[in-house]
Amino acid sequence: MPRHGRIEMETRALKKKSSQLDWESKTEFIGSWFRKSPAYGNFRRLRAHIQIAMHKRCVAVLNDAMDSNWHCTLKRDVLYQVLTKQLAWFDAVDEYAKKNNSSMDEFRRRSADDALESIQTNTAFCDDTRATAPLKTLEDVLKLNHENELQWDTPSAMDLAFEIFLATNYFFKCEIGDKMEKKAIAMLKDIEQNSVDVQALMTLEKDICQYLSNEHAVPATNPMLILAVRRVIASRFAPAYYIQESRKIAMDQQRYNNSMVQDHCLQLAQNGLLDAGVDHRLITLTKSIIAMQSMPILIPSTILDSFMYTISIIHKEVGLALGVDSLSLSADVIMPILIAILAYVELPLLQAQLYALESIALKDASVGGEAAYYVALLHSAAAAVVNDHSSYGNK
Numbered sequence: 001m002p003r004h005g006r007i008e009m010e011t012r013a014l015k016k017k018s019s020q021l022d023w024e025s026k027t028e029f030i031g032s033w034f035r036k037s038p039a040y041g042n043f044r045r046l047r048a049h050i051q052i053a054m055h056k057r058c059v060a061v062l063n064d065a066m067d068s069n070w071h072c073t074l075k076r077d078v079l080y081q082v083l084t085k086q087l088a089w090f091d092a093v094d095e096y097a098k099k100n101n102s103s104m105d106e107f108r109r110r111s112a113d114d115a116l117e118s119i120q121t122n123t124a125f126c127d128d129t130r131a132t133a134p135l136k137t138l139e140d141v142l143k144l145n146h147e148n149e150l151q152w153d154t155p156s157a158m159d160l161a162f163e164i165f166l167a168t169n170y171f172f173k174c175e176i177g178d179k180m181e182k183k184a185i186a187m188l189k190d191i192e193q194n195s196v197d198v199q200a201l202m203t204l205e206k207d208i209c210q211y212l213s214n215e216h217a218v219p220a221t222n223p224m225l226i227l228a229v230r231r232v233i234a235s236r237f238a239p240a241y242y243i244q245e246s247r248k249i250a251m252d253q254q255r256y257n258n259s260m261v262q263d264h265c266l267q268l269a270q271n272g273l274l275d276a277g278v279d280h281r282l283i284t285l286t287k288s289i290i291a292m293q294s295m296p297i298l299i300p301s302t303i304l305d306s307f308m309y310t311i312s313i314i315h316k317e318v319g320l321a322l323g324v325d326s327l328s329l330s331a332d333v334i335m336p337i338l339i340a341i342l343a344y345v346e347l348p349l350l351q352a353q354l355y356a357l358e359s360i361a362l363k364d365a366s367v368g369g370e371a372a373y374y375v376a377l378l379h380s381a382a383a384a385v386v387n388d389h390s391s392y393g394n395k
Contacts, residue, residue, distance in 0.1 A: 272336025
């Protein structure tokens with residue numbers, strides 16, 4: 001498809017979705033006559049705003065792109081890619097909600113018989129909907145698996161259950177939940193103008209944890225509660241992490257892309273290993289390359305998780321190849337290994353990922369010095385690629 005064809009397609013999609021959202025907002029009062037599953041409502045409205053923001057960003061990027069490389073331009077635009085991942089996240093949650101909590105069997109309107117039964121059992125009538133399947137407690141939800149190795153930008157079992165738990169417990173109708181959703185929508189209406197301070201999101205995280213602690217008797221300092229809340233916030237405000245630095249990130253990425261010449265990078269890595277007394281021919285990095293290639297972009301803390309997972313794979317592969325304790329590998333070995341991996345993987349958003357790691361993920365007080373050490377090595381490896389290209393070009 002040519003660039004102008006994609007622009008026309010995105011423009012039509014933008015117009016259609018904007019019209020739908022405008023119509024729904026004008027006729028919103030009709031919804032008061034019908035009870036909906038609490039998994040919907042604001043969630044679907046927020047999802048629609050993500051779609052609109054994604055189409056807007058796509059059109060803006062394509063208008064400035066060249067016919068010859070517009071695919072690459074879209075692939076390297078951090079805001080468009082984040083919005084795409086954000087929409088996929090919401091689609092996954094929406095699909096999960098449909099399957100698990102919104103059928104007529106599981107969440108249905110109370111009938112006259114139900115009302116009569118409640119009167120006979122002296123049960124207070126609180127709402128005209130009820131869950132016919134037992135809901136998990138918050139403590140149960142937080143025990144679910146929270147990782148999706150190699151699929152880091154998709155919601156985990158805990159993420160999905162936590163979203164449903166919040167919805168079915170009317171969190172998004174309480175003051176703090178409603179405020180969060182409205183703030184996210186305001187940002188999405190114009191992501192380049194309505195930026196959200198990252199520090200404000202950290203404060204919001206603490207407030208939500210405290211609210212849920214008060215409501216559901218789970219300590220506000222519970223690490224899994226903090227993680228779950230952080231991911232809920234990030235899934236809604238992901239573009240905010242990159243908006244203010246998006247231009248600088250784009251320039252740094254362009255400089256890195258121009259410097260990435262595989263043969264030169266591999267030679268740089270081999271020289272580094274030679275200086276460390278290691279024969280590069282002994283080492284295979286198949287699993288490490290796959291792990292690095294899967295590094296996400298949506299949630300800063302997850303970017304760090306995936307990178308540290310990659311580091312663990314590197315230690316295992318290199319340690320096994322060299323016949324040494326994997327924990328004994330020094331920076332003199334890991335650094336050129338990272339350069340070699342960068343030569344083999346395509347990371348069109350590497351500079352954005354580095355920014356998220358250094359400026360957001362590592363700011364978490366619970367993150368140890370080991371993570372900072374390896375992030376610094378990755379940053380140095382990327383910088384070495386750029387510097388080596390510059391020195392090579394000056395020869």
